Amino acid sequence: MSISEKTxxxxxxxxxxxxxxxxxxxxxxxxxxxxxxxxxGSVEGMGICHAYAPDGRCISLLxxxxxxxxxxxxxxxxxxxxxxVERARFTPREVxxxxxxxxxxxxxxxxxxxxxxxxxxxxxxxxxxxxxxxLREEYDFRxxxxxxxxxxxxxxxIEAAGRHADRxxxxxxxxxxxxxKALAPEKDRDGIEGAMAxxxxxxxAFKADKTRRARKPLFAPxxxxxxxxIGADDEKDASVLRTATDLYNRHRLRRVYYxxxxxxxxxxxxxxxxxPPLVREHRLYQADWLTRxxxxxxxxxxxxxxNGMLDLATDPKLVWxxxxxxxxxxxxxxxxxxxxxxxxxxxxxxxxxxxxxxxxGALRYDDLARxxxxxxxxxxxxxxxxxxxxxxxxxxxxxxxxxxPAEQQDLFAVAA
Amino acid sequence: MSAPExxxxxxxxxxxxxxxxxxxxxxxxxxxxxxxxxRVGGEGDxxxxxxxxxxxxxxEKVSIPRKAAKLVETALHHSGSGRLGLxxxxxxxxxxxxxxxxxxxxxxxxxxxxxEKAVRRDAHKMHAFVRFRKVxxxxxxxxxxxxxxxxxxxxxxxxxxxxxxxxNMDWAIVTPRKTAIYWGGEVFxxxxxxxxxxxxxxAFEDAWRAYYASIFNPARIMTDAMRAEMxxxxxxxLPEAALIPELLEQAPARVAVMNARAAADDTARHTSRxxxxxxxxxxxxxxxxxIRRFHAEExxxxxxxxxxGEGPPDANLFFIGEQPGDQEDITGRPFVGPAGxxxxxxxxxxxIDRSSAYVTNAVKRFNFIERGKRRIxxxxxxxxxxxxxxxxxxxxxxxxxKVTVTLGATALRGFFGRPVKLxxxxxxxxxxxxxxxxxxVPTFHPSYLLRIQDEGQRAIEERKFVADLEKARELAFA
Numbered sequence: 001m002s003i004s005e006k007t008x009x010x011x012x013x014x015x016x017x018x019x020x021x022x023x024x025x026x027x028x029x030x031x032x033x034x035x036x037x038x039x040x041g042s043v044e045g046m047g048i049c050h051a052y053a054p055d056g057r058c059i060s061l062l063x064x065x066x067x068x069x070x071x072x073x074x075x076x077x078x079x080x081x082x083x084x085v086e087r088a089r090f091t092p093r094e095v096x097x098x099x100x101x102x103x104x105x106x107x108x109x110x111x112x113x114x115x116x117x118x119x120x121x122x123x124x125x126x127x128x129x130x131x132x133x134x135l136r137e138e139y140d141f142r143x144x145x146x147x148x149x150x151x152x153x154x155x156x157x158i159e160a161a162g163r164h165a166d167r168x169x170x171x172x173x174x175x176x177x178x179x180x181k182a183l184a185p186e187k188d189r190d191g192i193e194g195a196m197a198x199x200x201x202x203x204x205a206f207k208a209d210k211t212r213r214a215r216k217p218l219f220a221p222x223x224x225x226x227x228x229x230i231g232a233d234d235e236k237d238a239s240v241l242r243t244a245t246d247l248y249n250r251h252r253l254r255r256v257y258y259x260x261x262x263x264x265x266x267x268x269x270x271x272x273x274x275x276p277p278l279v280r281e282h283r284l285y286q287a288d289w290l291t292r293x294x295x296x297x298x299x300x301x302x303x304x305x306x307n308g309m310l311d312l313a314t315d316p317k318l319v320w321x322x323x324x325x326x327x328x329x330x331x332x333x334x335x336x337x338x339x340x341x342x343x344x345x346x347x348x349x350x351x352x353x354x355x356x357x358x359x360x361g362a363l364r365y366d367d368l369a370r371x372x373x374x375x376x377x378x379x380x381x382x383x384x385x386x387x388x389x390x391x392x393x394x395x396x397x398x399x400x401x402x403x404x405p406a407e408q409q410d411l412f413a414v415a416a
Numbered sequence: 417m418s419a420p421e422x423x424x425x426x427x428x429x430x431x432x433x434x435x436x437x438x439x440x441x442x443x444x445x446x447x448x449x450x451x452x453x454x455r456v457g458g459e460g461d462x463x464x465x466x467x468x469x470x471x472x473x474x475x476e477k478v479s480i481p482r483k484a485a486k487l488v489e490t491a492l493h494h495s496g497s498g499r500l501g502l503x504x505x506x507x508x509x510x511x512x513x514x515x516x517x518x519x520x521x522x523x524x525x526x527x528x529x530x531x532e533k534a535v536r537r538d539a540h541k542m543h544a545f546v547r548f549r550k551v552x553x554x555x556x557x558x559x560x561x562x563x564x565x566x567x568x569x570x571x572x573x574x575x576x577x578x579x580x581x582x583x584n585m586d587w588a589i590v591t592p593r594k595t596a597i598y599w600g601g602e603v604f605x606x607x608x609x610x611x612x613x614x615x616x617x618x619a620f621e622d623a624w625r626a627y628y629a630s631i632f633n634p635a636r637i638m639t640d641a642m643r644a645e646m647x648x649x650x651x652x653x654l655p656e657a658a659l660i661p662e663l664l665e666q667a668p669a670r671v672a673v674m675n676a677r678a679a680a681d682d683t684a685r686h687t688s689r690x691x692x693x694x695x696x697x698x699x700x701x702x703x704x705x706x707i708r709r710f711h712a713e714e715x716x717x718x719x720x721x722x723x724x725g726e727g728p729p730d731a732n733l734f735f736i737g738e739q740p741g742d743q744e745d746i747t748g749r750p751f752v753g754p755a756g757x758x759x760x761x762x763x764x765x766x767x768i769d770r771s772s773a774y775v776t777n778a779v780k781r782f783n784f785i786e787r788g789k790r791r792i793x794x795x796x797x798x799x800x801x802x803x804x805x806x807x808x809x810x811x812x813x814x815x816x817x818k819v820t821v822t823l824g825a826t827a828l829r830g831f832f833g834r835p836v837k838l839x840x841x842x843x844x845x846x847x848x849x850x851x852x853x854x855x856x857v858p859t860f861h862p863s864y865l866l867r868i869q870d871e872g873q874r875a876i877e878e879r880k881f882v883a884d885l886e887k888a889r890e891l892a893f894a
Contacts, residue, residue, distance in 0.1 A: 001620045008626045015630035033580035044583040050544050051656055052646040053631060054664050056638025063631060084849060101620050102627075104560065104585065105548045262635045279637055356518040367521030 003101070003104060011087035011098070017068035017079050018114060021171075021227060022047075023257050026060040026109035026144040029166035029222040034142050040104055041142030043166065058301050061112040061146060062102050065344030066090055066127055070116030074173070074184035076232040081117045089118075092127055096134040096141075102206050103143050110144030110166070111135070117150060125153035125161070132164035146222070151188075151195035158195060162202055165252070167222035170195050172247065175240045178228045179233035196251040199224050203252070223254035230284060231277040232261035236308030241287055258284045283310040290317055293348055294341045318344040322380060328381045333362045421451040429456045430569040430593065431491050439504050443478045449505035456497065477733040483517040484510035491531035495568045499531055502675075538568045543577055545650050546589060549618035560587040563614040563653060571596050575603050590614055605863040621655045628656040634667035635674065672840030677679050679832035680848050680856070702785070703810045707780050710807070717781060721748050725776025725811050732892035733768065734817035735809065736827040738861055739779035739796055750775050759823075762862065762878075766885035774815045778830025779804045801830045818854045821885070824861025831856070845891070855891060859884035 007151055027047035034041050037390045049058035061349045067089035068079040074100050078085055090098075113131055115374045117124050135141040135172040149158050162168055171191055174180045199220070206219035226239060226247060244256040260281040287310060290296040294317070302308075311319050321328065321344045330339050332354055340351045353371045357363060365387040369375040424438045435454075442452060483868040488503050506528050510516045521524050530596045548560035551654075571594040578589065579598055590609040597604045642660075652658035697703045704724040711722035723740040726749060743753030751759055763770050778801055808830050812820065822828045828836045838858060846856040860881055868874040 003623050008623050011623055011624070012626050014631045015627050019631045019633050033583065035580060035583040038584060040582055040584060040772075044577070044580075048544050049645060051628060051654065052642040053628065053633075054639055054660055054667070055633045055636045056641030057633075058645070061627065062627065084847065097433075098623070104558065105618060105620055105624070106546050106581075107624050147456075165818060183773070256489060259429070260636070262633055278638070290739055292644070348592075353520045357520045360515060360519045363521060370523070370526055371520045 003098075007094065007098070010090055010094075011064070012063045012087040013086050014066075014068060014090060015351075017065045017085070017116075018063045018112075020078060020259065020262060021063065021112075021114060021148075021257075021328055023146070023169065023225060023227060023255070024060045024063060024112065025167075025225075025255065026146075027222070028138045028254060029144060032142050032220065034140075037140045037142060039140030039142060040100070041110070043144055045143070050107055050109065057152050060109045061107045061144065062099050063112040064090070064095065064114075066092070066095060066113060066115035066124075066131065067118055068116050069118050071119075072117055072184070073184045074187065076173075076229055078182055084343045086303055092130040092134060095131045096139065099131075099135060099143075100139055100141060108143075110141075110146070112146040112148075114148035115150075121150045121152035122154050122157060125150050125157040125250070129157060129164065132161065136164050136373075138308070144222075147149050148231070149195065149199070151191045155198060157200065159202065162199065162220040163217060165222075167225060168199060168220045169225045170199070171227045172225070172243070173229060174233055175228055175230075175235040175243045176233070179235060183232060190411075193251070196224065196226070196247070196253075200251045224251065225253055225255040225257065227257040230258050236305075237280070237284060237287070237306055237310045238308035241298050241302060242286060244288060245291060248292070256288065267358070279312045280310070281311060283316060287316045290320075295338050315344070317342075329383045330381060331383045332368060333358050333384065341395070343378055343381050345374055345381075346372065363401055422447060423453045423455060425455040425457070427457045429495065429497065435492060435500060439507060440478050442482070442504065443507060443511065447508075449501065449508045451576065452501065452504060454500035454504070456500075480507055480512070481510050481514045481517065485529055487517055487532050490535050491528050492533040493535045493569045493573055496531065500844045502527055502531075534848050535568050535570060538566050539570050539574050539577075541650065542566055542570060542574050545646075545654060546578070547618075547653065547655060548582075548587060549621075551615060551616040558585045560585060561614045562589050563611045564589055564591050565610075565653060566591055569593070572605055573760045575605075577605055583763040588614075611691055618655075625656050625659055629659055629663060632663055634663070634670040637664065637667055637698070639664065669840055669844060672837060673844050673846055676828075676832055676841050676844075676846050676856075676858075677849075678695075679836055680835045680846065680852065696808055698813050699816065700725075700728065700811065703807060703814065706810075707807050709783060715781075720781040721745050722780050723748055723750055723777065723782075724780060724807075725750060725774055727774030727776075727815075728772065729774075729815060731772060731774040731815055732818045733888060734812060734815055734820045735773055735775045735823060736831055737775070737777045737823045738826040738863075739777050740782045741793060742782070742784075742791055745782040745791075750777055755866060759862040760864060762882055762885060765882050766856070766889055768885060774817065776808065776809070776811055778808055778827045780807060798829065798835075801826060802833070805830050805833060812852065816853055817892070819888045820848070820852075820854060820856045821888045822856060822858045824864065827861070828858055843880070845887070857884055857891070 025047055026043075027045070029043045029045075032041075032043050033202040042150045047060055049060050053059060056079055058196065065079070067087070068085065068291060068326075069087045069089065070077075070079045070081055073082050077083075095111070095113065099108070103110065111131070113128055115124050115128055127174070128149075132145050144167075145165045146167045147161045147171065149161050149168050149170050151170055158168075172192055173184055173187060173264045180187055180189050185390070203220055203223060206221070209216050228243065230240060240258070247253050247256055258281050260277045287301050290301060291298050300320065301310075301316055304316070304323050310316055314322075321342065325340060330343055332340065337351060337355060340346065340354060341348070346354070350372060354363065354368075357367065357371055362385055363371075365375075365384050366380075368382070368384055368387075372378055379387065383389070421440065424442070426434050427436075457559045484507060487514070488507055491499060491503060500697050506516070506524050509524065515682055516522060517528075520529065542564060546562045546564045548562045549689075551559040551561050553559065571589065572590050573587070575596040575598070578596070580589065582598070586600070586605070590611075590613050592610075593608040595609050597606060646654075646657075651660070697706065707724045708722050711717050711720075720740075723744050737751060740750060741753040741755065744750055744756070748758070760770060763773075779796045783794040783796045783800060785794055786792075812831075820831065822831050825838045828838055828841070828867065836858075838860070842860065843859045844858065848854055848856055860877065862881070864879060865874060865878055868877060
């Protein structure tokens with residue numbers, strides 16, 4: 001089978017329309033393969049990035065919209081009804097075939113399908129589910145499927161999406177109700193969260209079901225995620241982080257994606273037209289990681305913010321350390337895991353290595369230098385039998401040494 | 417140090433089974449690592465063949481800590497020649513210090529971990545970057561082939577991954593040192609091959625490249641992140657990587673066009689606001705009168721003469737210049753001075769009849785400073801451009817051209833209502849929002865061409881200018 005020019009030009013439009021969704025993860029689902037099936041596909045637990053675009057983002061999935069026509073008019077969205085962007089529409093069969101053909105050539109891990117809303121939320125959701133149904137039932141496709149669900153659609157349709165998909169997501173879109181109301185008047189935070197809550201119930205029930213894995217029907221084994229757009233409104237980082245924490249706790253999300261608002265072609269008047277705040281996005285991810293994997297309470301990070309914003313020039317872990325110098329230096333040979341996780345410049349893997357290595361005897365400075373990614377970065381915060389930092393109290397000098405100039409951080413951003 | 421006692425020779429660098437057999441035998445005997453010299457086939461030692469292979473495979477297993485065995489099992493697939501001795505020494509030491517594999521502070525452990533990590537990374541990249549091309553189909557079972565160049569000896573190790581994933585098609589992965597073939601449900605290994613053994617293209621590669629180019633967001637360039645994860649050495653075998661230079665080169669222009677479009681939208685808003693403020697212009701004459709009135713009454717300018725645009729009210733082409741010059745100020749008509757004459761010549765070269773186009777300026781009066789008897793042109797400031805913008809937009813609204821050509825930076829600023837870099841949008845065609853209609857073709861101001869000293873460069877820029885005008889003509893009269 002070959003592919004027509006017309007399909008390629010639709011693909012261009014519908015991929016272009018999907019690129020403002022940050023997620024491309026293909027990880028965290030159940031392991032499976034195609035050896036006992038008729039089709040292709042496997043999921044090995046760890047996601048695979050099959051390519052990287054020059055924007056530094058991983059390309060793991062075929063990430064497209066079924067159609068970019070939309071009856072909603074969200075100000076930040078390139079596909080809003082009032083945009084003059086070129087419109088296109090795939091049939092469910094076309095998407096399924098394209099996915100399969102890309103997959104067989106090892107271009108992708110699977111499909112991430114979303115859609116503009118046409119006719120009605122139910123109709124649109126049916127079409128999305130139909131793509132997944134063709135792939136799973138007709139083609140016996142065992143690769144990864146991520147479906148964007150529409151909160152306003154009927155519960156049984158969202159349920160059907162969960163049965164076929166590895167992961168489902170509903171975008172919360174903006175950090176606050178106020179900005180959602182202003183920029184996406186047709187969307188409703190309660191509706192979005194209601195759908196998330198329902199999804200969580202079903203996912204929890206799936207996980208609690210003790211039937212043998214081979215026999216029980218799957219339900220979004222990769223969990224659910226969401227996305228928040230950063231910089232389209234004037235919400236502060238503190239509020240973004242609080243909203244994220246709230247969503248993690250209440251709906252047990254696997255990931256909250258932060259997407260720097262990027263100027264879109266044919267933007268709605270009043271939307272910022274400057275380059276996307278990529279450094280801010282990066283700092284939010286770092287803060288998010290600290291709360292999820294490093295034992296930081298969101299308030300600990302928020303308390304180190306100035307005007308509710310993360311420091312763009314310095315990573316949040318280092319900022320916390322500089323403002324909590326009484327916590328340091330840490331004796332790497334005696335500290336608990338929780339204490340080690342607070343050392344700037346040491347990651348979760350680094351901590352595991354330190355703990356494994358110190359069982360063999362006290363770590364000396366040179367030992368630490370071999371284990372650590374950068375001894376220069378961590379040395380002001382740690383002690384070993386033969387090392388004791390002297391400059392820590394002299395925080396001005398320390399800060400000057402640790403901080404990089406802010407504009408340097410921005411070098412990789414495009415000059416627009 | 418004593419002289420080496422044992423020389424062990426392997427037939428080839430990737431004969432990993434032989435290494436394991438020999439290492440096991442040596443460990444069993446307890447041979448000290450300093451006494452072993454590892455050689456690989458091609459290294460031409462006269463005694464190698466005699467001494468190598470003299471160990472019978474041991475009957476019993478030797479005890480090696482599990483973690484060490486696992487690390488070595490993976491690290492052995494590395495292609496570095498120094499690994500053979502290192503890995504033996506590591507196993508020998510691990511037998512005597514069972515916790516050695518966890519001690520990252522030990523240089524040997526660190527080195528083994530590095531090898532192991534390099535192999536795992538290579539394997540991961542193989543999973544990611546193999547690109548199959550379709551070879552054929554028999555009874556509905558498809559056949560694919562791929563060419564891949566791994567750094568390490570990983571083809572046999574990673575074949576099972578592809579079997580699990582592509583169990584229901586036949587395929588071959590050809591690499592320089594080894595080929596994995598999956599046929600009828602079983603996997604075989606053969607000699608390495610060449611790139612030419614695999615088809616040069618695939619029917620879906622155009623679609624894949626189209627996807628790659630479209631999913632890329634030109635507003636966020638992070639090439640370091642891309643290169644870290646997709647190092648350049650892989651690019652030659654990735655169909656999509658050929659696009660990278662082009663995508664990077666076009667990115668600033670694409671972003672500038674986006675900004676200009678956003679500005680175009682603002683312009684529309686600006687226009688509609690102004691239309692509310694100043695209703696009643698249903699003819700160009702009425703706008704021209706308003707310009708003269710504004711100039712005389714609101715600005716109270718008794719020095720210069722206002723110069724409105726001229727041309728047919730139903731023109732397809734709408735040219736926006738900067739401001740009147742000395743000659744224009746005297747005659748009260750646009751584009752009649754030296755730059756205007758040059759402009760006429762270029763219009764002719766591009767096949768455009770000036771009388772069919774509407775020609776106007778962003779600023780409707782001459783800004784200058786006096787030097788003796790001469791009036792020297794002054795580039796209008798942003799504020800000056802902005803006070804005239806409503807009149808420009810009124811003219812534009814009444815003419816409703818198919819193509820708007822902005823000449824120079826002032827015209828761009830006047831039309832879009834915000835600074836847009838000419839160097840980034842020249843050569844582009846910018847669709848305008850519905851309220852304005854048509855497209856915008858930004859190009860140079862003809863006076864820019866007059867100022868270029870170098871003849872060669874002038875010729876180049878003139879060709880670009882004519883090309884822009886020709887494009888505008890084609891779009892206007894298509």
